[in-house]
Amino acid sequence: MALTLDQLEDRFLHSLQAFQEAPSFSKDDKRKRLISQIDLLSRNEEGGQLLYHRLPELDESGFFNGTVWENPNNLIPGLVRGTLLAGSPTSTIEMLNEFRILNISEGRISHPDFSAEQARGFIYSMLVNTFELAFEDFEHEGWSARYADGELKKIRMLFGIVRERVDLQQIKPHLLEKIEVIVAHRPVVVTRIKRILSVISRELTLDLSEKQDRRLSYFINTLFGPTELARKYKSPGQYETALENLDADALRQECQEVGKMMVDTGLVSEHQLVLLQFVRKYHTDMIPEVLALNAHGRADYERHQDFVHQIIQDFIVPGNKQAVYGLARVLQRNIFSQKTAWHAINRLVKIKVHPEVAKRLEQGNLTRFDLSPIQSLIGGILCVLGLPLGVRQGNNPTCQSARGISMWSRYAPAKLINMMIDAATTNNVVFRYEGDQIKSQDVTEGLTQQFDFQLDPVSIVLVPLLDKVYNEMMKRAGLKHFGKDPHASVNPAFYGHWIQTGFRSVYNPALHAVEKYDEFVRIFYASFHPDYNGGHHLIYPVPTGIFITDSSAQMLGYHAISLLRIEKVPETEAWRAYFFNPNSQGKQDWGQGIEPTVWDNGERHGESSLPVDEFVSRVYAFHFNELRLEDKHHQVPVETVAKVTRLSKESWGRKYRWI
Known part of the structure; x- marks a missing residue:
């Protein structure tokens, strides 16, 4: 009772x-x-x-x-x-x-x-x-x-x-800022922003005489009614009928307007998918307009026109309509013209998905639409290949796996697709670590205990397997290389050949202390900062470990990111470090006035950035090329090292003994 x-x-x-x-x-x-x-x-x-x-x-x-x-x-x-x-x-x-x-x-x-x-x-x-x-x-x-x-x-x-x-009206400025941050990141999974915009549309009153409300309205329209015709005919069926009555010029203008809003926001509406399917049937010359392709994208489309039509017809459906943007970005990146990637993706579209993988994909489908496993996979791979910096870890402690998927999609798309084929058909992946094979199916557990399925389909398929492999590598490294940071040997084995074999960490696990920190900072600057490394810029991302701190500069834990580049902001000539952060948090407060930004400082979509000294003050480990170091680290100014050291000691450094 x-x-x-x-x-x-x-x-x-x-x-x-x-x-x-x-x-x-x-x-x-x-x-x-x-x-x-x-x-x-x-x-x-x-x-x-x-x-x-x-x-x-x-x-x-x-x-x-x-x-x-x-x-x-x-x-x-x-x-x-x-x-x-x-x-x-x-x-x-x-x-x-x-x-x-x-x-x-x-x-x-x-x-x-x-x-x-x-x-x-x-x-x-x-x-x-x-x-x-x-x-x-x-x-x-x-x-x-x-x-x-x-x-x-x-x-x-x-x-x-x-x-x-x-009073919910009071939070509109904060909501707009949040939306701008999400949009700047161009995430692969847009479920969250869609829900936010849906709630704003339903619950808040927008005053179009106000600039912020007009901006909110623009985002809402992009998703739910990108053109005047789409807002007039809200249901997909009515909209398709209305398209039949447009002349060629009006239809082309409709395509261009919808494509522009997608490029501006990274969002795809149901109307855009209807429009794309419509022109595929009746006006294939307008497909590049709907996808807002530039000259490079158009050339790739024309080269692989039949295959693109097959993908649009068979694999892009309402349940994965965001793949429209993914397809556009894949064409812009000319991935279909990379021979190895082309053969891999042609094989992917023909696979039979393993029942366990299909079950995971079904759990990850949070839309109201039916979506077959293969449609989910193809839509997912298009989005990840098109938006390599849009991969996120969700509420999972799997930043290493998310970092890997992002890195492979950007620099080794064929490797990622082939890994997807293995994982999707066998529910297993195999890696080599120091002469031994590690099969995910033989490993009992990874870091994740309760998997968050609010991820992209590629991550849903791969991360549970990658997580086990990475965890097993770390265990073996801890035993085999006792007293050393296991990332030194695990990262090159896990991510691939472009990871430099030189490695530095601030932490000595045997002494539970920070040692030789001045040298650590000097080597970082001499390896990656163009002012001290001979004017060179990064070719590949650098797997980097950072200390996450809160707004009081208290240490919260460790995190895996990728350092992408160090460059000057064009307007200010200030040097900034640009990095990929897979934890879905773009703008954060790390204490001491250190707040990563995602726009207005030269960031590309998906990047976060900080002034270099602030960034280095949170780094605890990185890979570098020992052969190119020579004596460059001795040229780094004492003042620079002192500033980084002060920021470090007064934040995460309070947790450690310094020697």
Whole structure:
């Protein structure tokens, strides 16, 4: 028999009192029991309202003391989504923290180091970072397959109360900035931005006399009605009928307008797919217009016209319409004209997908459309090959695998396609490590325990297998090369021949200390910075390990990225490091005023960048060419090394002993 709200409240108050009165040695145990009562209350709005109004008592009791939520100043709005989806007790404490900050914003709780204005800023930022989750109904079966019903009810309840107490119109500037960041990154998976734009269209009022609202409207139109004709005929069937009544000039103009909006935003509408299929049937000369191809892309299209038509007809459907943009970018990159890639992709379209792989692809299809495994794969490979810097790791600790897929798609497309064929047909991949074969099917586990399927199809197929292989390589390296950073031997074996064999790390695991840091910094500058390496620029990406820090410059952990280039910003002549970050976070605050940007500083789509010295201050490991170093590292100025060292010591360096 279900308990009434009054009974649940009584149990909660009893547990709260027991927690308040508990001696320090039993606080954790009493907190766990209290959380179990809170979980029961959090499954409907009435219980949530009760918890919200009881938050001052809960906060006063010291509930957050000794947890990562203790000091609101140290909390990061961008991490809320992942924490809410992490399951109880983590999700429960996160929910209560949002209620606490809401209370602070309304003046019901005072905090010495966190003002009501700061609390409102946190809530706005949190809402922007969780916007699609805040309006999610969790009806799609993918949610129930991954998360407990009680957890989904908790999240729905939380955001119901947040939306009730926050003026959503106030977050439009923050939403626009978030959208611009996502668009600048050109991600392969656009599910998130589609949901955000859908919610904005449905929930917010846009005033087209305002510049920011016009910009928001442009993004919404790109996705849901890119032309006047598309906005008039919203359903795909009606739109196709309307296209039949256009003369050749009007149809060409429609193609050009739709293609331009795709290039501007990286987004593909259902109308664009209808238009592409229409011109494939009746006006093939206009396909380059719909795809917005330049001269290089048109030449590749004309060279492989029949194959492109087959792909459009058989493999690009409403469930993977983003592949229209992928196809356009593949043609722009002239990948079909690379002989090895051409043979590989011709083989890929004919494969039979392994049942386990097909099951994973089905789990990853979060659209309302049916999508066959092979359609998913072809659409996915087009997007990844077309947008190598758009690959992301999602909520998985698999930055190394995402980095590899990005690197292979950019520099070894045939290698990636062949790996896809093996993985898709056998659910297995094989790598060599120091003379031994490592088969993913023989490895019991990787770093990922619960796989997040909100990834592109290529990653859904490959990452679970790559993750196992990489983890096994790291284990073997740890045993075989004891006392050394295992990445030194693992990265060249995992990524390929272009990884330089020279390797430096700041950390000495035997001494648990940072040593020879001056030399580390000097070698980095002498290897990659054109002012100190003889004016040379990078040819291939450099696998780089960085320390992730929060807005207080506290170390959060390690992360794998790729250094892509070091170049001057044309307008300012300032040197910046441009890098690929697979963690989906473009603009971040790493403390000490260090904030990577994704536009306005010479970034290309998918890149993040920082001034070189700020970037180096977060690097802990990199590969380099020892043969070209000579004595160049001795030319790096003392002042440069000193600045990087200061930034390092005052951030992640506080965790280590320096010798």
